[in-house]
Amino acid sequence: GEAAIGRVMAQVAMVMNLDKCIGCHTCSVTCKQTWTNRPGSEYMWFNNVETKPGTGYPRRYEDQERWKGGWTLNRRGKLKLKAGGRLRKLATLFYNPELPSLDDFYEPWTYDYQSLTTAPLSDSFPSARPKSQLTGRDMRPVHGPNWDDDLAGADSYAAADPNLEGMSERVRLEFEKAFMFYLPRICEHCLNPSCVASCPSGAMYKRVEDGIVLVDQDRCRGWRFCVSGCPYKKVYFNHRTGKAEKCTFCYPRIEAGQPTICSETCVGRLRHLGVMLYDADAVLRAASVTDEKDLYEAQLSVFLDPHDPRVRAAAERDGIAHDWIQAARRSPAYAMIKKHRVALPLHPEYRTMPMVWYIPPLSPVTEALHVTGHHHDDPDRIFAAIDSLRIPVEYLANLFTAGDTTVVEGVLRKLTVMRTHMRRAQLGDPADPE
Ligand code: SF4
Numbered sequence: 001g002e003a004a005i006g007r008v009m010a011q012v013a014m015v016m017n018l019d020k021c022i023g024c025h026t027c028s029v030t031c032k033q034t035w036t037n038r039p040g041s042e043y044m045w046f047n048n049v050e051t052k053p054g055t056g057y058p059r060r061y062e063d064q065e066r067w068k069g070g071w072t073l074n075r076r077g078k079l080k081l082k083a084g085g086r087l088r089k090l091a092t093l094f095y096n097p098e099l100p101s102l103d104d105f106y107e108p109w110t111y112d113y114q115s116l117t118t119a120p121l122s123d124s125f126p127s128a129r130p131k132s133q134l135t136g137r138d139m140r141p142v143h144g145p146n147w148d149d150d151l152a153g154a155d156s157y158a159a160a161d162p163n164l165e166g167m168s169e170r171v172r173l174e175f176e177k178a179f180m181f182y183l184p185r186i187c188e189h190c191l192n193p194s195c196v197a198s199c200p201s202g203a204m205y206k207r208v209e210d211g212i213v214l215v216d217q218d219r220c221r222g223w224r225f226c227v228s229g230c231p232y233k234k235v236y237f238n239h240r241t242g243k244a245e246k247c248t249f250c251y252p253r254i255e256a257g258q259p260t261i262c263s264e265t266c267v268g269r270l271r272h273l274g275v276m277l278y279d280a281d282a283v284l285r286a287a288s289v290t291d292e293k294d295l296y297e298a299q300l301s302v303f304l305d306p307h308d309p310r311v312r313a314a315a316e317r318d319g320i321a322h323d324w325i326q327a328a329r330r331s332p333a334y335a336m337i338k339k340h341r342v343a344l345p346l347h348p349e350y351r352t353m354p355m356v357w358y359i360p361p362l363s364p365v366t367e368a369l370h371v372t373g374h375h376h377d378d379p380d381r382i383f384a385a386i387d388s389l390r391i392p393v394e395y396l397a398n399l400f401t402a403g404d405t406t407v408v409e410g411v412l413r414k415l416t417v418m419r420t421h422m423r424r425a426q427l428g429d430p431a432d433p434e
């Protein structure tokens with residue numbers, strides 16, 4: 001017979017379709033106006049949009065080795081100190097060095113708007129002067145929350161040929177290979193949140209009813225272990241209040257049945273909100289699979305089909321509110337994540353079971369793909385043009401599947417087929433026989 005369904009829990013989730021993000025930062029700005037426009041929160045972007053490839057915000061947060069000595073999840077999905085030992089633990093309790101610095105985020109400045117019209121030209125500099133903060137390979141003249149967008153990869157070309165004069169063959173080839181896309185990020189509201197596990201004060205918690213991860217401001221003692229413990233670096237320390245702060249998934253709006261601010265104001269309409277039902281008893285087992293490449297499948301395995309009557313009965317048994325079960329049935333999240341497998345988790349190898357998933361970008365559509373698609377060819381043949389996709393499949397796999405290119409190719413294939421189908425439909429041609 002079928003395996004028994006463990007304890008059912010409900011979780012808000014977000015799926016972002018990266019092909020649609022235009023990098024306008026409207027989501028970041030509206031989030032900031034709502035949540036981080038207070039003293040001490042100037043440098044915080046609960047929602048940020050970073051350019052990939054790039055160093056991200058905070059700078060090099062994906063370089064997990066950099067935070068070594070902090071907390072990590074072991075293979076069983078349990079939190080432990082990376083360097084063990086009681087002495088180390090004591091030292092870490094009193095001194096927590098594995099924190100990103102303000103330089104890693106960026107130094108905000110106050111722009112003097114008066115200068116636009118009245119002041120002499122020399123006064124219009126921002127108060128934080130550009131300065132070199134890194135050396136060698138990582139050298140950047142300045143840094144900002146989406147600095148790589150301004151660079152547009154130009155630094156590597158400049159390094160190859162500083163004046164870009166008489167562009168060498170090598171540099172020209174580099175230009176032709178260039179690719180970029182935007183990656184909007186919020187807290188992942190993880191199923192296995194290491195921020196919660198690392199908080200010595202019990203101030204971080206995951207809400208039972210919807211899985212939103214919050215900081216209890218009264219209980220927070222400013223240890224900042226959540227900052228070092230979060231692999232996505234999505235907890236921020238407010239130096240004015242001495243407390244941790246993070247994305248709240250706009251919980252007051254969710255409670256009122258409204259979307260998050262970032263979703264509501266997204267110009268590309270790419271953020272899908274949904275409720276996922278999952279088997280809470282399966283979470284630690286899934287987070288602790290031995291082979292990193294199995295983590296995507298493992299995380300998929302904890303999600304329950306809200307249309308399955310057995311799941312519905314188990315959800316009712318476990319006290320999931322009726323309208324949350326309904327929301328899970330109505331939401332596109334389950335279909336995109338598990339049924340059609342077109343959405344992928346960000347860095348599943350962090351083992352925190354993130355709940356913001358991404359439809360990877362297919363674009364820019366190459367000439368080959370576009371022309372064949374227009375001529376109504378077989379999707380398989382169109383997909384054969386995958387070699388000419390500008391964003392390397394390996395790059396996407398390192399972001400979304402711990403390196404498994406087969407899964408990413410499967411997603412891109414489906415996106416290609418869907419794009420071809422829509423093109424047919426919109427050109428008024430007969431639909432696919434399928
Ligand atoms: Fe916690 Fe970081 Fe996961 Fe958010 S992304 S729930 S802050 S571990």
Ligand code: SF4
Nearest residue numbers: 021024025027266268
């Ligand atoms: Fe991208 Fe939407 Fe944010 Fe604009 S508002 S940057 S389209 S996620």
